[in-house]
Amino acid sequence: MLHIVNKSPFESTTLESCLRIATNGQGDVLLLIEDGVYAVTKNSVAGNMLHEAMKDVKVCVLWPDAEARGIQDRVLEGVKMVDYAGFVDLVAESDNVQSWL
Amino acid sequence: MNETTGGVDEGDPGLVKKFMFVNRKAPYGTIYALEGLEVVLISAAFDQDVSMVFMDDGVYQLVKGQHTKAIGMKNFSPTYRALEGYDIEKLYVEQKSMEARGLTEADLLVPVETLSSADMAGLMRSQDVVIDF
Amino acid sequence: MKFGIMINEGPYTHQASDTAYQFVQAAIKKGHEIYRVFFYHDGVNNATRLTEPPQDDRNVVALWSKLAEEHGIDLVVCVAAALRRGINDDNLASGFRISGLGQLVEAGIQADRLVVFGD
Numbered sequence: 001m002l003h004i005v006n007k008s009p010f011e012s013t014t015l016e017s018c019l020r021i022a023t024n025g026q027g028d029v030l031l032l033i034e035d036g037v038y039a040v041t042k043n044s045v046a047g048n049m050l051h052e053a054m055k056d057v058k059v060c061v062l063w064p065d066a067e068a069r070g071i072q073d074r075v076l077e078g079v080k081m082v083d084y085a086g087f088v089d090l091v092a093e094s095d096n097v098q099s100w101l
Numbered sequence: 102m103n104e105t106t107g108g109v110d111e112g113d114p115g116l117v118k119k120f121m122f123v124n125r126k127a128p129y130g131t132i133y134a135l136e137g138l139e140v141v142l143i144s145a146a147f148d149q150d151v152s153m154v155f156m157d158d159g160v161y162q163l164v165k166g167q168h169t170k171a172i173g174m175k176n177f178s179p180t181y182r183a184l185e186g187y188d189i190e191k192l193y194v195e196q197k198s199m200e201a202r203g204l205t206e207a208d209l210l211v212p213v214e215t216l217s218s219a220d221m222a223g224l225m226r227s228q229d230v231v232i233d234f
Numbered sequence: 235m236k237f238g239i240m241i242n243e244g245p246y247t248h249q250a251s252d253t254a255y256q257f258v259q260a261a262i263k264k265g266h267e268i269y270r271v272f273f274y275h276d277g278v279n280n281a282t283r284l285t286e287p288p289q290d291d292r293n294v295v296a297l298w299s300k301l302a303e304e305h306g307i308d309l310v311v312c313v314a315a316a317l318r319r320g321i322n323d324d325n326l327a328s329g330f331r332i333s334g335l336g337q338l339v340e341a342g343i344q345a346d347r348l349v350v351f352g353d
Contacts, residue, residue: 001226006253006353017125017157020197024222034249064256084260091347092235092266098123098231099350101133101242116343133242136275136315143335147343230342232240232350 001025002094006034006101009046015039018100019049023056031082031090033062037069040079047076054078062087118229119150124159125233128177129169134162135177137234142180145187152228153184154221155213156195159234160202163194163209181211195221237261238345239271240338242352244279245294246287251280254351255297262305269345270308271298272338273330275352278316281309283327295327302329310337 003022007014015036022028030053032039039046040061050059063081066072075081082090091097122141128134144151155163162181169176184192192213199205199215206213216224225231239258243250258268273280285295302309309330311321316332323332342348 004349006250013157014125017198020218021222021225024219025226028222028226033253062253065253084256085264087257088261088264088266091237091349094347096226096228096231097347097349098225099233099352101125101233101350101352118343120339120342132275139314140274140335140338144339146336147339149339149343230348232342232348233352 001028002090002097003028003030004097004099005030005032005036005039006099008035009039009049011035014100015046016049019053019057023053025056027058028056029058029060029090029094031060031062031087033065033087035069037061037066037071040066040076041071042074042076050079051076060086060090117148117150119152119227120144121152121154121225121228121231123154123156123225123231123233124162125157127158127161128167129172129174133234134159137232138177138180140232140234141184141189142187145189151189152191152193152224153189154193154195154224156198156221160194160198160204160209163211163213164204165208165210178210184211193221193224235347236267236269236345238269238341238348240341240348240350240352241271241273241277241280242275242350244276245285247276248353250351250353251277251294251298252292254349255294255301257349257351258301258307268305268307270310270337270341272341273309273311274315274335274338276319277352278311278319278321281311281316281321281327281330281332282325284325299327299329312338 009015041047060080126133167178194213245251311332
């Protein structure tokens with residue numbers, strides 16, 4: 001299952017809720033988009049939470065959103081960068097998709 | 102065929118998908134819960150396999166004792182009790198969301214099934230269409 | 235693959251419509267089919283032809299109209315949500331049509347994936 005989160009982890013508990021579900025999974029994928037991309041920041045509270053979750057969940061970040069926000073040089077290791085074409089592929093490859101609004 | 106369903110013929114047999122509507126927002130402060138409920142009611146006309154999930158602040162949609170007169174908005178909480186009449190009977194709440202808010206099933210307007218996060222994950226994974234409101 | 239798209243926020247205030255637009259463009263480029271784009275909640279505001287953004291900004295409404303024209307994409311605005319927010323046939327931008335919520339459910343049934351963009 002593909003999970004999409006678009007909220008900053010510093011403003012909303014959406015990422016936490018999503019991970020509560022996604023980490024129970026078998027090979028779930030998390031894609032961070034829009035303000036959700038701030039979660040991949042190295043050495044941040046959210047980054048540490050994400051690092052822990054990465055044992056269970058494959059984490060991807062929408063690169064155009066990360067670049068737009070100037071965090072491209074501070075991305076946690078192991079996070080996969082995707083562009084919009086990669087976003088489309090992730091949706092197509094997953095059995096189902098949930099946008100955590 | 103009517104205006105509400107957008108002229109779509111609901112009678113297409115064979116295609117039954119699992120629809121899950123995930124309610125994660127409180128009522129009144131924003132319109133998502135109310136308009137989300139409208140989607141759920143319409144989906145009933147299409148004979149799909151519909152489930153509703155309430156987690157995070159979405160559980161507040163179901164609490165008893167909502168009185169909206171003084172805020173000048175319609176109290177739509179009775180609609181949740183009418184869902185059964187639309188054959189929408191699969192209502193789930195996430196245990197962690199309830200506990201975090203000091204709520205128990207006795208605080209809710211309708212009978213629900215309480216699920217652990219792991220069971221909720223399994224249920225979500227089995228769906229075809231998941232829409233969050 | 236057939237994609238259904240749902241957009242729940244209006245243009246400019248939220249990035250949802252921009253992200254959805256980029257997603258749809260990428261999907262088309264990869265040879266996928268867009269079964270329908272459905273506009274709900276404040277997303278119906280993407281369909282007003284009365285917007286006039288400044289010259290140096292993107293025109294989100296016009297981008298959708300152009301995409302519909304070029305690729306024959308079905309842009310559907312929820313009637314109940316639209317009337318609530320003052321969108322009707324008089325101010326509807328080209329390429330959009332107003333219809334019922336059943337169009338969303340149908341997109342969920344007919345498309346291989348329904349992807350939701352919102353707040």
